[in-house]
Amino acid sequence: MTGQPDVQTVPPLLEVSGVSYSYKPSLPPVMEGIDLSIRSGEFFVLLGPSGCGKTTILNQVAGFEKPTTGTISLKGEKITGPAPDRAVVFQGHESLLGWLTVRQNVEFPLKVAGVGTGERRARAQKVLELVELAPQADKFPHELSGGMKQRVQIARGLVTDSRMILMDEPFGALDAQTRGTLQAELSDIWERERRTVLFITHDIAEAVILADRVGVMSSGPRAYLHSIVPIDLPRPRRRTAEFNEYIDLLEATVSAAKARRPLETGTVAA
Amino acid sequence: MSAVAAARVDLSGRGARVGLGLLGVVVVAAAWQAVAAATGNPLVLPAPTDVVTALVQLVTDPQTRTDLLDTVRRVVAGFVAGSVGGLLLGAGIGSFRVVRELLNPYLNFLRTVAPIAWIVPATIWLGVGEPSILFVVVYAAVFPVAINTISGIAAVDADKLRMARAVGLSPVGTFARILVPSAVPFVMVGARLGLGLSFMAVVGAEMIIGQSGLGYVIYDARTFSNTALMFAGILVLGVVGYLFDLLFVGLRSSLFRKYYAGREAA
Numbered sequence: 268m269t270g271q272p273d274v275q276t277v278p279p280l281l282e283v284s285g286v287s288y289s290y291k292p293s294l295p296p297v298m299e300g301i302d303l304s305i306r307s308g309e310f311f312v313l314l315g316p317s318g319c320g321k322t323t324i325l326n327q328v329a330g331f332e333k334p335t336t337g338t339i340s341l342k343g344e345k346i347t348g349p350a351p352d353r354a355v356v357f358q359g360h361e362s363l364l365g366w367l368t369v370r371q372n373v374e375f376p377l378k379v380a381g382v383g384t385g386e387r388r389a390r391a392q393k394v395l396e397l398v399e400l401a402p403q404a405d406k407f408p409h410e411l412s413g414g415m416k417q418r419v420q421i422a423r424g425l426v427t428d429s430r431m432i433l434m435d436e437p438f439g440a441l442d443a444q445t446r447g448t449l450q451a452e453l454s455d456i457w458e459r460e461r462r463t464v465l466f467i468t469h470d471i472a473e474a475v476i477l478a479d480r481v482g483v484m485s486s487g488p489r490a491y492l493h494s495i496v497p498i499d500l501p502r503p504r505r506r507t508a509e510f511n512e513y514i515d516l517l518e519a520t521v522s523a524a525k526a527r528r529p530l531e532t533g534t535v536a537a
Numbered sequence: 538m539s540a541v542a543a544a545r546v547d548l549s550g551r552g553a554r555v556g557l558g559l560l561g562v563v564v565v566a567a568a569w570q571a572v573a574a575a576t577g578n579p580l581v582l583p584a585p586t587d588v589v590t591a592l593v594q595l596v597t598d599p600q601t602r603t604d605l606l607d608t609v610r611r612v613v614a615g616f617v618a619g620s621v622g623g624l625l626l627g628a629g630i631g632s633f634r635v636v637r638e639l640l641n642p643y644l645n646f647l648r649t650v651a652p653i654a655w656i657v658p659a660t661i662w663l664g665v666g667e668p669s670i671l672f673v674v675v676y677a678a679v680f681p682v683a684i685n686t687i688s689g690i691a692a693v694d695a696d697k698l699r700m701a702r703a704v705g706l707s708p709v710g711t712f713a714r715i716l717v718p719s720a721v722p723f724v725m726v727g728a729r730l731g732l733g734l735s736f737m738a739v740v741g742a743e744m745i746i747g748q749s750g751l752g753y754v755i756y757d758a759r760t761f762s763n764t765a766l767m768f769a770g771i772l773v774l775g776v777v778g779y780l781f782d783l784l785f786v787g788l789r790s791s792l793f794r795k796y797y798a799g800r801e802a803a
Contacts, residue, residue: 365798
């Protein structure tokens with residue numbers, strides 16, 4: 268895309284360098300040598316098969332887990348644990364507090380941060396409208412559908428001014444139709460809010476719908492970041508011929524990553 | 538065939554359930570009456586009619602009303618104190634590894650000891666009187682609440698704790714806003730058990746050192762070889778215990794409904 272600042276001049280918001288992870292020293296690492304930079308305002312999708320360590324990378328960025336080797340820094344500061352500057356959207360909805368209403372759940376991070384009642388209300392209302400949940404604000408999570416529950420989580424992630432939102436396959440447990448709707452909505456919300464997102468998935472189409480750039484992981488153990496594919500498509504992304512070329516390109520890249528060989532040039536038109 | 542099928546459908550209705558329950562009571566009472574008549578010795582087995590007579594005397598006697606109130610007061614006081622203690626103990630043990638390692642052996646040892654076994658040492662420490670009876674009732678309520686609270690805290694979903702860390706919630710905040718609310722359904726299971734055990738414990742304590750209370754009434758009835766009065770006392774205990782359980786379940790579903798996320802409370 269034209270008009271974007273030069274990658275070289277803007278320091279990355281998130282820097283992952285030389286990260287590897289093993290459950291035990293006696294076991295081979297799940298992934299190793301991961302180098303990755305995410306720019307401020309970017310929607311970055313990490314794509315890979317299960318067991319490649321992509322969720323582990325997200326957990327390390329969140330600060331829930333520590334890399335065995337290597338470092339992860341946010342704005343030049345090494346990440347040592349979880350902090351409110353990185354909001355997390357989990358795959359399941361168990362992180363929602365069942366005894367609080369939707370509104371109270373969304374206000375929760377603000378309440379913990381000591382934000383006053385009035386401002387809390389206003390900010391929660393704004394994000395609830397953004398995810399189209401304002402009419403359900405006073406319901407309890409168990410009264411909502413799976414898709415709505417994930418929207419509550421997204422609203423909770425957006426309500427603070429966290430530098431990053433980390434999403435771990437947030438639509439993985441939803442039916443295809445709901446997933447499609449939420450993908451389109453998330454792309455739309457992202458375009459309006461321009462928050463930095465790290466999004467984990469194993470769904471190629473999801474990556475093409477959402478990402479500015481897609482990091483493709485090989486399979487584990489000893490998984491590595493095979494390549495980074497920029498998706499240069501206007502939003503909202505429809506199933507155009509160009510869209511399908513990206514699908515083909517990513518499919519070829521995923522196969523190459525699985526076989527641990529470089530992508531052969533000329534095999535895909537895009 | 539169709540009549541049988543129709544009867545099956547009827548049996549699932551609420552009216553039919555109540556009817557069957559009453560039928561069960563009537564059948565057992567009739568059998569009891571017959572066996573009592575055949576035994577012919579009210580000292581061994583009083584007839585239900587004798588028991589009803591004794592029951593009427595019991596509930597109309599102002600002294601017995603005092604006994605009933607004494608028992609209820611002891612149960613309520615001991616149960617409330619024991620539950621709060623059990624909640625704090627269980628939450629402490631469940632939340633902090635050091636406390637857990639430190640206290641778990643004691644918890645597992647003490648919870649298997651019958652509360653009434655402590656009545657004699659209790660009288661040495663606290664004297665023959667109310668404090669010793671309360672001690673036994675508190676003891677009965679503490680452990681089911683503590684153990685279920687520990688289970689409740691262990692069952693908290695890992696994502697809730699991760700979310701708490703991600704939004705910057707302090708350990709104390711996590712305890713109060715995540716762990717305890719998540720454990721409420723478990724705590725309630727323990728409390729309901731604890732309430733039942735409190736009723737059992739109070740009777741034993743009243744029999745041994747009580748000067749009043751339903752346990753005392755039942756035990757005292759032996760002085761006059763009044764078996765019918767013993768039965769009447771047991772009947773009152775059963776009914777009061779049952780009513781308190783109903784009250785507990787009612788309060789639980791109105792006060793703590795939101796902690797059950799739409800599930801039926803067990």
